[in-house]
Amino acid sequence: MNPFSSGTRLRDMIRAIRACKTAAEERAVVRKECAAIRASINENDHDYRHRNLAKLMFIHMLGYPTHFGQMECLKLIASAGFPEKRIGYLGLMLLLDERQEVLMLVTNSLKQDLNHTNQYIVGLALCALGNICSAEMARDLAPEVERLLQFRDPNIRKKAALCSIRIIRKVPELAENFINPAATLLKEKHHGVLITGVQLCTDLCKVSEEALEYFRKKCTEGLVKTLKDVVNSPYAPEYDIAGIADPFLHIRLLKLLRVLGQGDADASECMNDILAQVATKTESNKNAGNAILYECVETIMSIEDSGGLRVLAINILGRFLSNRDNNIRYVALNMLMKAITVDAQAVQRHRATILECVKDSDASIRKRALELVYVLVNESNVKPLTKELIDYLEVSDEEFKGDLTAKICSIVTKFSPEKIWYIDQMLKVLSEAGNFVKDEVWHTLIVVISNASDLHGYTVRALYRAFQLSAEQESLVRVAIWCIGEYGDMLVNNVGMLDIEDPITVTESDAVDVIEVAIKHHTSDLTTKSMGLIALLKLSSRFPSCSERIKDIVVQYKGSLVLELQQRSIELNSIIAKHQNIRSTLVERMPVLDEATFIGKKAGSMQSTVSSPVGASINLPNGVAKPSAAPLVDLLDLGSDDVPAPSSSGGDLLHDLLGVDLAPASKQSGVNHSPNNNGTDVLLDLLSIGSPTQSSSSLPDMLSSSQGNKTPVSPLGLAAPSSNSIQATSSAGAAPVIDLLDGFAASTPKHENNGTAYPSVVAFESSNLRMVFNFSKQPGNPQTTVIEATFTNLSANVYSDFIFQAAVPKFLQLHLEPASSNTLPASGNGSVTQTLRVTNSQHGKKSLVMRIRIAYKMNNKDVLEEGQISKFPPGL
């Protein structure tokens, strides 16, 4: 009885499922069916076994779990009849995979069936084995399969060949057993056996060097002859596709020849003629012919050099590229990508066509072409290519702009011959697709602009013009704001005019207009607005005549619902209104941003906006006794970081609160004048005048302007505490370049909750060596602590081959970054720093603990120091 012809219940189920209008209905039907099948399985109902399985297959296809049917498959396979076995094996292949234990049980049935007298049953078993064989089964059943490679019926031989592929992939050691039988298969005439035999040989070559050598020596000629026969074979209706006899076999043969010819001149020589014949004689007006040509080209490109053939291949690609069938063009682009390593010049010749393909309406083709253009770019053609791409940017699809801008930016950065060109191109990209570029792109641009001191004037004027035309491109706007803030005076005074520029007249109020428009634009986000406010502050000093107007704009944000803007507005307003005398110093032009630092940071982690490279300036003896209180303390008063108060943090808090509320001027300023004053760091940072060097060292100078007058400092001290940037800088203020307000870090309001400053500790000290740990946390990731280890040599000898190692218990994860150097100068004349990242999976429950080992050479003698560190500050 065959359930598919007699029973209607499978059909009924399919109909029922098809009739379902909603997913819920479908689920209900499937659930009911599954329940019925389970019941039937439990009753051990023989008659409905394969019908049940057929249903399960359908249910499985719909994406429902069917694991309960697995045992049924095994039972069906074990039964005697062919129809049962057939459905059983099919179920096995669909419902099970090699990782399931159930599969172990089937090995025995498979073995029996492989030895069955009925060749169709043998075929079933081979097919199943070929699809799901695991390594263990491969070992058990390899002898059977090997024997079947010589079976009388070709239909069994071909299946045995593919089964062998699975076996040698699972257990490569078995490969040698198959080399000889595989070579015999290559002599067959039956197409099915031949194609699978060729496939088996190809796979053998992949897993075994020995097989590759063997086939190269013994079979290359035979294969060439076989290919010749297939190419010249008379019309065979059963294999004919578009006038070509069995293109699939062609392709498999060409693939194997490619493997054999690669890296072997003799074998390559041997196949030259036939490849030339295939390349010239194959009809290219049908897909089948093109498939063969495509494969042939790839083989020609991969085997050892033969000039004539390569020319032929490149010509075929040229023809493909100009074909109007998109499929053909797609494969041509694909192939050119590979050809570029072989013959870059030849590919360059097709540059114009490839560029056309970048503008194709088909996304797949565009993607391929763009990648190809990307590798085609070099110093000599970067300018025209970039121009083409940027021109296209104007008209390209929205969804393609992301990819396209990323590639253009990458090309421009990589091959830029000069800074002015770089800046020009980037401005064009930003004007066209500024909303599609990643943050790094405009960050990099700002760094470059900052470094090109002779182009400041030019750039700011170009940005001013670009802004007039493309004010909706966010990242362009940001760069423009930043530059106008920094170099606004150059814009107004036409400083550094280049010959190529048209002079423009921009008044001070025009410049302020730009920023006002940007801030008020409805699409501007928080970062843009914050940057705008800072720029306004800078302009207020550069353009005294606009000071009042700027103040008015700033004041409007006093009531902003966004805390960040509100704070910023109040702070800046107080600077503008009350501190004329220090303002100009505060808003001085940013020092040149260090390209190396920026690139290093980019390579490190884009997320960690504040990773303090040096910790010398933080010396915070309090404030973290109670971790929960710490952020609050930070927010309330930076004084808490500075006052050396050994009392509990509760007391500090009170003290700080008082400090803020009452603002005793003398006390505050006194504090602020203490040498390692972190709070002022924050302030300096906030105002973007931090220098890239240690801010603590430059502090006294910066403050000298207000030395004589104590009052101005204290309200500043008041303004700063509420700033979000405290945490950003509290861990040293050593990354002023990257500070929030300079526009390099997205000003995520999240910052304020995570930043807690931890005191640095002398983690290890011996007579020769001192190791200091400084701690910081990445915002939003309280589990991870970034530890900056600073090593100082206390002896009079230089240490070489300096290696620091650390081990942590299981609940911690440690990541060590490379040390800054492996040589430690003598007598503390310098230090080595190394960053450690520790992730505490038991954050809040267990504190950090670490075992360390330091090895170095002193006077060519190996020294080893070890120790355990458990005195980490709590809360890490």
Added chain:
Amino acid sequence: MGIRFILMVNKQGQTRLAQYYEYLTLEERRALEPEIVRKCLARTEQQILCKAVIHVYDADVYLYMEQCSFVEHRNYKIVYRRYASLFFLVGVDNDENELAILEFIHLLVETMDRHFGNVCELDIMFHLEKAHFMLEEMVMNGCIVETNKSSILAPIQLMDKMN
């Protein structure tokens, strides 16, 4: 390996046949299928739109499509072809010959046509196991076994006769 999976999907995006040659869990399959089907179907719609606009009509519709039949997805490619209301999607490794796979899809359809006589979605649904047996004769472990339609269909027809 070559072929990673073969899917037959109707215009509504419902899977009608799925054969994987690398094991995917149920969850992975459920995530993968709609994703690639959406990708391919969207492209075809765009193409039909294009055709309507420029009135391109070619006798050999399969070859002169506006959009190419290849979509890159994760680290492999999908070669797809549409026959009436049924889409055939074949996932292949990156180094596979895409044009040959396209030809293979056509061969698969011709084979099914020969057996069912102008195959349609319902034939495949109601004879799912037969469709699978045919596929089994053509592809094993991701490699093509047989391209001769008579040889492919012989065991199936034998079975039919037995019943």
